[in-house]
Amino acid sequence: MSVDQKVDAGRRQLLLVTSAAGGVGAVAAAVPFVASLTPSERAKAAGAPVEVDISKLQPGQMMTVEWRGKPVWIINRTKEMLDSLKKTDSEVSDPKSEKPMQPAYAQNETRSIKPEILVAVGICTHLGCSPSDKFKTGAESGVAADWPGGFLCPCHGSTFDMAGRVYKSKPAPDNLEIPPHKYLSDAKIIIGEDGKA
Numbered sequence: 001m002s003v004d005q006k007v008d009a010g011r012r013q014l015l016l017v018t019s020a021a022g023g024v025g026a027v028a029a030a031v032p033f034v035a036s037l038t039p040s041e042r043a044k045a046a047g048a049p050v051e052v053d054i055s056k057l058q059p060g061q062m063m064t065v066e067w068r069g070k071p072v073w074i075i076n077r078t079k080e081m082l083d084s085l086k087k088t089d090s091e092v093s094d095p096k097s098e099k100p101m102q103p104a105y106a107q108n109e110t111r112s113i114k115p116e117i118l119v120a121v122g123i124c125t126h127l128g129c130s131p132s133d134k135f136k137t138g139a140e141s142g143v144a145a146d147w148p149g150g151f152l153c154p155c156h157g158s159t160f161d162m163a164g165r166v167y168k169s170k171p172a173p174d175n176l177e178i179p180p181h182k183y184l185s186d187a188k189i190i191i192g193e194d195g196k197a
Contacts, residue, residue, distance in 0.1 A: 049192030051184070054117065064122065067191045071122040071130060072179060074189065081162045082116065084148035085109055092165040094175055101125070102178030103194055111163040111178055119181050119191065120164040124153040126172040151176075 050067045054074060057063055062075040075081075089095045089109075097107045105113055112118050122130055132152045151160040156171040164176030180194040 047192075049190050052189045052191060053187060054189055055187035059116070065191065067121075067179060070179075072191055073118070073120050073122045075118040075120075075162075077110075077116050077118055077162060081149065082110065085161060085163050087148055088150075088161040088165065088167075091167055092161055092175075093168045093170075094165060097163075097165065097175060099174055101175045103180050105194075106178045109163065111165070111175070113181070113183065117189075118163065119178060119189065121177040121179055122151075123177070124155065124158055124172050125166065125174040125176065126153065126156055126158050126170075 047068055050065055050072075052063075052065050052074060054063070054076070057074065057076045059076050059078045060081070062073055064071050064073055066072070086109075094101075096109075097111055102111055110118070111120070124130070130153075132154060148161070150162050151164070153159070153172065158170040158172035159167045160172075160176055161167070164178065166172045166175050179191050181189055181191045182193055184190055
């Protein structure tokens with residue numbers, strides 16, 4: 001074996017070792033980059049369905065939960081609240097909920113699966129403000145003495161009835177959104193999954 005052949009063999013080994021080290025380095029650098037492209041656990045959770053226990057929600061009470069970064073109101077409506085919907089039919093712009101702001105199973109007068117339970121996204125359809133989550137009635141509302149109650153968006157004065165239907169001649173173009181939801185039992189709702197159960 002000549003001296004030139006020994007040098008070539010040494011160079012070959014050096015090149016192989018250097019190439020292998022470079023490949024390992026490239027993989028090591030790529031792993032954090034590729035990992036940064038996958039959604040975080042927080043991002044996954046933000047789009048995940050939310051299970052809610054409504055067993056302690058008394059008639060006339062409301063609770064707020066978060067789903068996809070949005071406030072979702074769950075209201076246990078009283079008989080009086082439900083009766084007010086017939087009175088507001090002629091005053092709201094979409095009384096039969098014909099615009100697609102709710103799943104098909106909530107396209108009814110109460111905009112709900114069960115008449116007494118309203119599940120609605122608490123974001124005004126005008127500019128994305130959050131209406132008052134206090135469903136006031138009459139003179140205490142600041143809207144009108146004979147107002148049967150609902151929600152007021154303080155930004156530009158849009159008002160919604162107890163089914164989240166927007167009143168006529170208001171800045172908000174649409175009713176409040178009804179998110180996909182279903183009942184797991186009488187006491188549990190899952191928001192973010194469709195199905196009338």
